[in-house]
Amino acid sequence: MMTSAFGHYFSSSIGRKQLVAMTGLALCGFLVGHLAGNFLLLMGSDAFNIYAHKLASLGGLLILIEAVLASIFLLHLGLAIKLNMENMKARGAKRYAVKKNTGRGTTFMSSSMPYTGLVLLVFVILHLINLKFGTHYETTVDGVAMRDIYKTTMEYFQGTGATAWYVVAMIAAAIHTSHGFASSFQTMGWNHPKYFQNTKRLGYLYAVAVGGGFAFLAVWAHLKGV
């Protein structure tokens, strides 16, 4: 039964894939902003704290942005899980005794998407608990009282386990986006022989730059000490 072409979009394979793609790309965009903010760590506690304070003082707007971000994340996660469960059913319970990939299609990156995704889910939850909702220190910069999130962050990365886990999660993020980035373009239909190879390259570049950037800062914080 087709209620409307538009309604059908949200239950169809392609429609839901496109929602996963768009939310995925939106999350990719968010990570760039997040990483840029993190680089302020290198400029010392004041720069980082003032930046965080400015964000926090957006008040209602920040809550709105966070709510949108959380919805995007949950939509991406929920749909991806649903699609993946359908796919497990579609390929059937009985699998091949011998199955070899050609090497020109399926890659480690593409087949590990559900697993790297789950690593990232766990990571995001712990990340929020440990940092955003982590120890609350107060500080004063230029007479303004604000949260010392710099201290929370630097303290967190003193743990070797915490840093190692963070790096592992960033490797997962890099693997996830190295397939996900270009894949999203293909899903939206933005594939043309003229530029698709470049889309793929951009995806790999993104994966290495963003995953590497976050991981670098974590290791830097660990080595620097409080």
Next chain:
Amino acid sequence: MSSNNNMTLNLKIWRQKGQEAEGKLVDYRVEHVSPDMSFLEMIDVLNEQLIRKGEDPIAFDHDCREGICGMCSMMINGKAHGGYKNTTTCQVHMRLYKDGDTIVVEPFRASAFPIIKDLTVNRAGLDKVIIAGGYITANTGNAQDANAILIPKPIADEAMDAAACIGCGACVASCPNGSAMLFMGAKVSQLALLPQGQPESAKRTLNMVNVHDSLGFGNCTNHAECEATCPKGISIEHIARMNREYLKAAFTYHEKNRSEGGA
């Protein structure tokens, strides 16, 4: 190369009496295989041996044996049609194997492709996807003048590349998600590229995708394993074109008499 029938092969072939029956890999030894035989002819030889022994021959699909009908579906050593570039099973020749090789032969597997017997599977799902809209409804009448509708050469070529799909189902069989997007994308794209197909593109795409999903084919996650195994070299660019057509259709298509249309 000599064409003496001197190869001996060890085969492990999936035997299954019917759709609900339990199947298993059974070992066979085929002697006197000529390197000039096709893979199907090699199974013919084995079947003759089985019949002479009073055993049930291996059921497998085949028709044209010249790479154009798409019937000869089977997984050879874990790859659809054996995994040779742009080659169907019937065009795979035994010279590609060595004397004494062990070859595993299994049916195409996907929920939407139930096994009928041994290596034969029911690929009617692909037909149902085409029936949902993989054609144009205009009465074409007599063949018209070749240049009455002008189509730029690159577009005609691309449509022709898509039209090369023979419906073999290797894309579904090799897809980790059991998705028929390459098959469906080829048809949607072929027709969307051509002026004759464009007027109905929105409705066609919506209906075909709807039927594809309802038949239990999976959701494409862009592995591109289909493109790599397709014996006709169909590119996933056609899936991208279908995705575009679908997006456009979902947000713009409006059918006046909706209760009668749709799927």
